[in-house]
Amino acid sequence: MVTTVLPAVTPVRIGLLGVDLTGTSSSHLQQIFSFVSSQDSGQFTYASYEALVENRLAKTRALDELVRNHRLIEESDGDSLVVAERDDSNEEELLSQQESNNLVEWIIIDESDPLRTALARKDGIVADYMMKAYKIDLLLVCVVEHFEPLLRLRIEEFRSDGITRLVYEDLVIPSELATLKEPSMLAIMSAYRGSPIGMVHLNSTPPGLSVSVDDGENQRVRDSLMVLSEGEHVLVFSAPGYEEKTQSVSVESGSVEKLKVELEKVEGPPVLITSDSGYTDITIPHVIDKQVPFIWESQHNPFVLYAIEDGKRLATYQFTEPIDEVNISLQPQWLDPVYGTARAQEDLYASLGRTLILGGLTIILDSVSRSVASYTNDLRMWQPAILGAAGAMAVSLFDTGAGLFAYYQKTKYSSRY
Missing domain, CATH: 2.60.40.1120 (Carboxypeptidase-like, regulatory domain)
Structure with a gap:
């Protein structure tokens, strides 16, 4: 197995924003974003967008320097001002923090409805604001809108240098909107790959399925889909408890190939x-x-x-x-520690509730006796009831303390289970 190690670079930041103007299709957009953001960035055409990254980093440095000088002005006494010199060490530290082995970083954005609507209308000013706010180089806006009696899925790309382009667009009847999911995902990935690609849809994926492509490293499978370069490929399928199987597939650029995969289970002993x-x-x-x-x-x-x-x-x-x-x-x-803890907790709560009721009864009896009785002899008539309630409350309070201790003993080592 050969593993390609990419050089550390500052990745291209691409924002993904969905705009569902129908109110029924947000799940489809989320599925598209989840799939695209999970794919390997090894074939990403980084050179085409390197200038956008450099421009973003330059703006970030200029903004940091402006903020630093503004802070110095606030801290100065007004008589003298020393402008801060550029700190190259901080700049190198910033670059090292932003460098990664991934060529692209996908950012899923969630914004308010007015901004979404403006982006659906191709408002360049709002798109520029969004790219500055989220510090991204590209913004992909996926729009699902009515086109009576059909639905239209449209994907627009906004660049930080002001260039826009249409990545994907298609019409479909509302009940078949899901059929555009795979073509739209393929269109997004094809827009940023240096070579033609296609997709393979597997009809079944057993648990733990692993797919080796052309005797190389394992290929990522998500939602039963694989992204492969154009041409003939030999796929080796394997999964725990199943026989290994080899199949060939021909992938055409921009197409989704259906592949039936049937692995036979390994028959074990009785x-x-x-x-x-x-x-x-x-x-x-x-x-x-x-x-x-x-x-x-x-x-x-x-x-x-x-x-x-x-x-x-x-x-x-x-x-x-x-x-x-x-x-x-x-x-x-x-013997189950959770079961024992639950019983101790129930007993504690029952004892505590009983104690509170008896305490309240004692207070009520004492208050009633003092308001009703006129003489000392009358108060003596209430004393047995008051003392009985107070005694029961004391016994219940003791039981509550014992229950609290028992509950503590059950739970103090609960992190072990």
Whole structure:
């Protein structure tokens, strides 16, 4: 495997802004942005936009110097002013912080509706403001708008040097807007690649799918899509638990090729699944849902097994290699630290609530006795009730303190679980 190491440069910053004038298509724009921003920037035509990067850095330096001089003016006494000399060390530090092995940096922008609407109308002044505010070199505006009875998807590019261009535009009936997602993503990436490219849409992607292109490094697959250069390619598909498979594909520039990928599962040896109690229910997602004992005649690795039984803790087992036997031993639920903590918490809250009620009852009885009784003898008649309520409150308060201590003991080591 050969890995290309790119030189450290200041990446081109490209902003992505979606404008949905229909109120129903924002998810499509987000999917386009997520896919484009996840792609490798190794084939990006950096030289075509290097002047924009230099211009942005020069403006940043000039602004920093202006701010520094303005601060000196504010701090001076008005009698003397020394203009700060240019600090090249700070400039080198700024450049080193901005340098990266990525040739392009995608920034997804979220702005207010008035600015979005202005950009949809190709307002160059607003676009220039946005590029300055977000310190970007290019701004891509994806617009979905009504074109009765159709919908139109339009992608405009604004550059910091004032140049604009149309990257993509197409019309479609509203129910088929999703069909423009792949062509629009391909149009955006083609606009910044130095060589013709196409896309391959895989009809299925098993978990952990890895794709090697032309005996080289693995190709990134996102949303079942791959971006490849124009021409013939040999793809090697592999995934845990599946047989490796090799397929050829011909990619045309600007097109999306459909590729059917069917990997055969590796048939493993049988496995016996048992438990200590014999009443455990087991589940292997998309395979079995049985009660033990059970013989799985052909295990498919890797796999995950879930075991559940009344009154016992749920257990999860993961297996990456073939095994002969699995014996499930579930622990009682009361051993679960989370379960014990929940019980202690419930007991604490119940005791605290009881203490508050008894305390309130004691106060009410005392207040009523003082307002109703006229003589000392009458007050003595209320004393048994008041003392009884106060005694019950004291006992409950003691129980609350014990519950609080028990809850503390349960939770002080909770970070271990």
